[in-house]
Amino acid sequence: MKIKLGIFTSILLIIFAGYATADTAKKGWYPKLTKYDEVSKYAVLPMPPGAAIVDSRPAGRKYNKGHIPGAVSIPDRKFDKMTNKLPANKSDLLIFYCGGLKCMLSHKSAFKAEKLGYTNIKVYADGFPDWKKNGGLVGVTVSHIKKLMDKDANMVIIDSRPKKRKYDKGHIPGAISIPDRTFAKMTDQLPADKSTPLYFYCGGLKCKLSPNSAKKAIELGYKKVKIIPEGYPAWKKAYGKKKTKKAIKIKEGSDSGSMAVTSFKKIYKTSPESLLIIDVRDAEEFKQGAFKGAINIPMNDLEKRMEGIKDDKPIVFFCGAGGRAGEAYDMVQMFRPKLKTYFLNAETTIHADGTYTMVELEE
Numbered sequence: 001m002k003i004k005l006g007i008f009t010s011i012l013l014i015i016f017a018g019y020a021t022a023d024t025a026k027k028g029w030y031p032k033l034t035k036y037d038e039v040s041k042y043a044v045l046p047m048p049p050g051a052a053i054v055d056s057r058p059a060g061r062k063y064n065k066g067h068i069p070g071a072v073s074i075p076d077r078k079f080d081k082m083t084n085k086l087p088a089n090k091s092d093l094l095i096f097y098c099g100g101l102k103c104m105l106s107h108k109s110a111f112k113a114e115k116l117g118y119t120n121i122k123v124y125a126d127g128f129p130d131w132k133k134n135g136g137l138v139g140v141t142v143s144h145i146k147k148l149m150d151k152d153a154n155m156v157i158i159d160s161r162p163k164k165r166k167y168d169k170g171h172i173p174g175a176i177s178i179p180d181r182t183f184a185k186m187t188d189q190l191p192a193d194k195s196t197p198l199y200f201y202c203g204g205l206k207c208k209l210s211p212n213s214a215k216k217a218i219e220l221g222y223k224k225v226k227i228i229p230e231g232y233p234a235w236k237k238a239y240g241k242k243k244t245k246k247a248i249k250i251k252e253g254s255d256s257g258s259m260a261v262t263s264f265k266k267i268y269k270t271s272p273e274s275l276l277i278i279d280v281r282d283a284e285e286f287k288q289g290a291f292k293g294a295i296n297i298p299m300n301d302l303e304k305r306m307e308g309i310k311d312d313k314p315i316v317f318f319c320g321a322g323g324r325a326g327e328a329y330d331m332v333q334m335f336r337p338k339l340k341t342y343f344l345n346a347e348t349t350i351h352a353d354g355t356y357t358m359v360e361l362e363e
Helices: 002-020 036-042 059-063 076-081 105-115 127-133 142-150 180-185 209-219 231-240 261-270 283-288 299-308 323-335
Strands: 051-055 093-097 120-124 156-159 198-201 225-228 276-279 315-318 341-343 346-350 356-360
Touching: 036 051, 036 093, 036 120, 036 127, 076 105, 093 105, 093 127, 105 120, 120 127, 142 231, 180 209, 198 209, 198 231, 209 225, 225 231, 261 356, 299 323, 315 323, 323 341
Parallel strands: 051 093, 093 120, 156 198, 198 225, 276 315, 315 341
Antiparallel strands: 346 356
16 A cells, blocks of 8 residues: 555656646746736736736847737846836836746846835746737737838738727828727728738727727637737827928029029038039049039930939039039920929039039129
8 A cells, every 4th residue: 555655646746746847936037926817817908007017028029029918128138227117116016027938037137126125026937928829919019010011011900999089180001990899890891811910009008999809800710910009109109200301491593493502502511411413514524523422414414314313302403614504404394394403503613622612603
């Protein structure tokens, strides 16, 4: 009987050891651990008060591309510089995670938080791989969406907010409107191919519409569904207001189509990059001295090279005495009248050191 009990005990120990691997603190691990079921209670939008989830992985390569919804990015390498992102109340529950059982970043961050006085800390040692394995929703950042858009990636972005009150007043470019309230009636707006990546967003971390719609899409069989937790507010802050270049003021000269010398000198001195200067002198003349940033298109070559001239800024044609520059202006006006062009009707000498003298000619 003793022998049988000994064998039974050994079997129990082996079984227990197998189950304890991921739950028992390993060398260097933070001792208090948690599992998917507990994490999922807090990884909802809006997040319940009194808890924070922290992603300890690198932001650019990991967090931006996929993270637990509601988690804040505090890479362990930058932890000391980002403690302001931790909750003010040091008794709040802090859950750290990173890239799974072989990743030590979350454990390192947990110990650092403990030194700061936080008293309720746990580590989700199974981490992000386990989160995805269990079917948890995955969040991405607006910067990741912007990169995908710039690459013209195959995807559909869906705005889950009310159409008239929100979407029509502003939305992520290219997003389609499928309000969560009317989702069931608008499933025909979703792509037929259920392997198409879908990205849902709404009004930010306090909005639950996009997670709701994302779950509905998953129930319909869509296989690549993610959410943008920070939603439209984050997009608007990062990309909504485009910086516009201050328009330059150009004063015309006495001859029709010409730019006043005083105007050219001022612009060339303060913002030369705002003009496209085309030097129509011969190549030999151009080599002897030219305006900084100017391109050389000899007058004899202008007609055949005209289509390649960009139209993103005002164009100024230049030569030594104004004749060829004026001729270039007339030619472009004839063949490409939509280009914003001027010419310098002036006698100009450009020195080897880049300095120049210019006297405007009067008609």
